[in-house]
Amino acid sequence: MKDVHDRERRPSLTPGGRVVVDEAERVRDWFDLRVPPLTAQAFAPDDLARGFLARHAGAFGWAPALADLRPTATLEVAGALSVRFAQEHHGLPVDASEVIVNLRPDSRVHSVYSQYRYGIPATLRPAAARVDAVHARQVAARLTRMFAQRAIGPPRLIVYPYREHGLRPANRSRRPPRARAAFVRAARARLARAPRPAPGAYVLAWDVRVATRRPLGRWRVLVDAVSGRTLDVLDELAYATGRGRVFDPNPIVTSGDPTLSWATSTGTLNKQRARVDLENLDPPGVDGKYRLDGPWVNMEDYDLPTYAEPARKTPRFEYGAKSRKFLDVMAYFHIDRFRRYLDALGFQDVATASVAVDPQGQEGLDQSGTDGVAITFGEGRVPDASDAMLILHEYGHVIQESLLPTSSTGNHASGLSEGFPDFLAAVYYDDKHADPAKTRGLMFSWNSNPTDGFAPARTYDLPHRFDGPEWAAANAYERGAIWCSAMFELYRKLGGDATHRPTKLAARDLVIRLHLIAHAGIHPLGATLTQVVQQLEAADAHGLHGKVIRDTFARRGAPGYALPPVDVYVFDGREGGYGTPDGRDAFTASLWKQDVGDTPDVWVTAGARAGDTPVAPRAGQAVNLWVRVKNRGTLGSGPVSVKAFRATAPAMTWPADWAPLDPATPALPVPDVAPLPAAGVVAGPFAWTPQAAGTAHVLVVLECAADPAVTETLPAGAAVPHLDLVPFDNNVALRRFAVAR
Ligand SMILES: [Zn+2]
Numbered sequence: 001m002k003d004v005h006d007r008e009r010r011p012s013l014t015p016g017g018r019v020v021v022d023e024a025e026r027v028r029d030w031f032d033l034r035v036p037p038l039t040a041q042a043f044a045p046d047d048l049a050r051g052f053l054a055r056h057a058g059a060f061g062w063a064p065a066l067a068d069l070r071p072t073a074t075l076e077v078a079g080a081l082s083v084r085f086a087q088e089h090h091g092l093p094v095d096a097s098e099v100i101v102n103l104r105p106d107s108r109v110h111s112v113y114s115q116y117r118y119g120i121p122a123t124l125r126p127a128a129a130r131v132d133a134v135h136a137r138q139v140a141a142r143l144t145r146m147f148a149q150r151a152i153g154p155p156r157l158i159v160y161p162y163r164e165h166g167l168r169p170a171n172r173s174r175r176p177p178r179a180r181a182a183f184v185r186a187a188r189a190r191l192a193r194a195p196r197p198a199p200g201a202y203v204l205a206w207d208v209r210v211a212t213r214r215p216l217g218r219w220r221v222l223v224d225a226v227s228g229r230t231l232d233v234l235d236e237l238a239y240a241t242g243r244g245r246v247f248d249p250n251p252i253v254t255s256g257d258p259t260l261s262w263a264t265s266t267g268t269l270n271k272q273r274a275r276v277d278l279e280n281l282d283p284p285g286v287d288g289k290y291r292l293d294g295p296w297v298n299m300e301d302y303d304l305p306t307y308a309e310p311a312r313k314t315p316r317f318e319y320g321a322k323s324r325k326f327l328d329v330m331a332y333f334h335i336d337r338f339r340r341y342l343d344a345l346g347f348q349d350v351a352t353a354s355v356a357v358d359p360q361g362q363e364g365l366d367q368s369g370t371d372g373v374a375i376t377f378g379e380g381r382v383p384d385a386s387d388a389m390l391i392l393h394e395y396g397h398v399i400q401e402s403l404l405p406t407s408s409t410g411n412h413a414s415g416l417s418e419g420f421p422d423f424l425a426a427v428y429y430d431d432k433h434a435d436p437a438k439t440r441g442l443m444f445s446w447n448s449n450p451t452d453g454f455a456p457a458r459t460y461d462l463p464h465r466f467d468g469p470e471w472a473a474a475n476a477y478e479r480g481a482i483w484c485s486a487m488f489e490l491y492r493k494l495g496g497d498a499t500h501r502p503t504k505l506a507a508r509d510l511v512i513r514l515h516l517i518a519h520a521g522i523h524p525l526g527a528t529l530t531q532v533v534q535q536l537e538a539a540d541a542h543g544l545h546g547k548v549i550r551d552t553f554a555r556r557g558a559p560g561y562a563l564p565p566v567d568v569y570v571f572d573g574r575e576g577g578y579g580t581p582d583g584r585d586a587f588t589a590s591l592w593k594q595d596v597g598d599t600p601d602v603w604v605t606a607g608a609r610a611g612d613t614p615v616a617p618r619a620g621q622a623v624n625l626w627v628r629v630k631n632r633g634t635l636g637s638g639p640v641s642v643k644a645f646r647a648t649a650p651a652m653t654w655p656a657d658w659a660p661l662d663p664a665t666p667a668l669p670v671p672d673v674a675p676l677p678a679a680g681v682v683a684g685p686f687a688w689t690p691q692a693a694g695t696a697h698v699l700v701v702l703e704c705a706a707d708p709a710v711t712e713t714l715p716a717g718a719a720v721p722h723l724d725l726v727p728f729d730n731n732v733a734l735r736r737f738a739v740a741r
Pocket residue numbers: 393397417418421
């Protein structure tokens with residue numbers, strides 16, 4: 001799916017509208033609040049909606065008669081109308097194929113969302129069924145016989161688009177009710193017996209709903225109507241959402257006050273708690289009480305000392321900061337939220353089991369640990385589970401183990417085994433610092449606070465190189481801290497220091513995704529640092545961030561990573577680097593250029609000489625544009641082709657929204673650029689006559705065989721927003737001009 005804004009392609013539907021189309025350019029979403037009413041008369045909403053769909057049938061790839069769309073419901077909520085249609089195929093309902101038309105009471109149709117299924121084989125028709133409803137009901141009955149109370153609904157013959165989903169039955173806690181455990185075993189065995197269809201395949205299926213009690217359940221059993229075998233089993237129970245209070249991640253980070261300690265008053269610490277939703281809670285047990293158990297994490301008291309886990313008649317888990325039950329809430333919330341975050345990043349297959357947590361174990365000692373299945377938190381003075389950075393660190397080991405068994409202890413030499421969990425804790429909570437200057441860079445700043453601290457706190461602000469003496473002398477945790485410091489620096493150079501919050505969060509998502517994918521491509525035992533960095537590069541779709549990754553690790557002395565002998569760039573306030581202007585990348589300075597549009601080495605003159613005084617361009621007047629090309633390598637660059645483009649659309653997506661600035665001169669050749677300290681070579685002029693007053697954007701790209709621009713290596717068809725291009729390749733520069741009238 002892709003977004004299309006204000007494109008000419010679907011004039012009937014889209015002037016001013018926001019549209020999402022599928023790979024065949026058929027409309028999936030359409031949205032426009034500025035549409036006029038369709039009629040001044042009284043109208044029937046479903047007729048109006050159907051008429052609207054029929055008029056725009058071409059945009060959706062349908063025949064105008066809409067013979068296979070059946071109205072199912074019209075919802076009216078506070079005056080807003082929502083007309084729903086379901087697709088039929090030879091008279092059979094097609095599962096999950098809804099088309100929604102939303103309109104206002106005055107007949108303004110403002111949005112259409114389509115799940116219509118294209119390409120269902122004509123052979124899927126009622127006559128193709130080889131087993132009947134009686135058989136389907138028997139299959140469902142046999143499968144659910146362990147439930148003392150159940151109600152089996154009437155089987156319906158449907159077209160089922162087979163899909164991967166998170167709804168298959170799973171044992172959500174380590175000790176599920178006996179009937180549920182038996183059912184999950186039986187369902188899994190049944191599903192394992194038949195080959196799974198490919199995701200996206202259409203299957204003729206009997207759809208049977210089963211409601212159970214003791215325990216409460218809502219199941220959907222799909223039976224293949226041709227083979228008679230169980231096709232899928234879906235868990236349709238809605239799980240509870242509770243409320244709780246937690247540190248997010250810890251009181252030192254959220255207050256910016258490193259002097260807080262376990263001796264601080266409960267009242268002061270309580271103020272650092274945040275109110276949160278506890279999602280995915282299992283339904284209440286047979287005693288009618290909610291517990292902190294769900295699909296990703298569940299509380300168990302399997303280790304000494306013994307403290308009962310909280311159980312509540314209502315799902316409210318609000319405890320004081322020094323309460324023992326507070327620790328259960330911390331563990332539940334932070335693991336559940338992070339696992340949901342992984343889901344959103346696309347890692348549904350990572351850490352799929354519910355991890356059992358004993359928030360107070362280790363016989364009270366100040367240590368925490370995991371075997372990849374369960375996590376035990378210790379205490380010492382500050383309970384480990386009261387610091388979410390430590391919770392996420394331990395859960396990071398669970399993730400390592402699920403990606404690559406034994407890797408949480410097998411890669412101490414490369415710093416990965418402890419560095420990866422530290423990295424997650426450092427990056428994931430990086431937007432929570434109230435006073436970054438005081439707390440950013442401190443690992444487990446609450447658990448290892450200086451007042452209570454037994455050991456000096458680990459930090460992730462280390463400048464050490466991988467070929468330096470500190471690395472050589474470091475133990476597993478110290479190597480982890482150096483690895484985490486390097487990865488944190490990479491995160492900051494990818495936007496983690498952006499003051500623009502969406503950019504900062506995008507950097508977080510990007511670097512966590514890269515590291516997770518990289519972790520899946522290495523040896524669980526004895527992976528080398530070089531292999532890990534290579535896998536980071538490989539994980540980067542389209543190689544957009546490869547130069548920043550290679551530069552960061554070359555500067556850190558990673559084996560196999562050297563600075564390139566040719567590195568051409570346009571000065572943007574930095575001499576080709578990706579961090580601070582002075583190239584030293586101090587931890588306390590910003591490693592992100594907040595404005596990439598003020599590159600000084602792209603300028604315009606009114607006259608024919610580059611050395612003339614730069615001018616501000618005026619609409620309708622010809623000017624000359626110049627570019628200074630420099631080289632921070634060690635060898636002459638060889639030929640460089642300098643290209644200049646002007647933005648043709650506000651989205652500034654490469655390449656569609658950029659046209660040559662000077663059609664007569666799309667590129668200017670530079671025979672060679674000598675390395676620094678040479679002053680560089682000025683290329684130009686590109687002739688330019690800005691058409692209109694206002695802001696104009698010029699993009700400059702340096703193409704060079706010894707140092708290609710990322711635009712030269714993108715796969716065909718790639719579309720890249722300019723802000724995913726300019727900050728991560730010093731061969732690409734952006735210059736914004738205010739064009740006067
Ligand atoms: Zn660890």
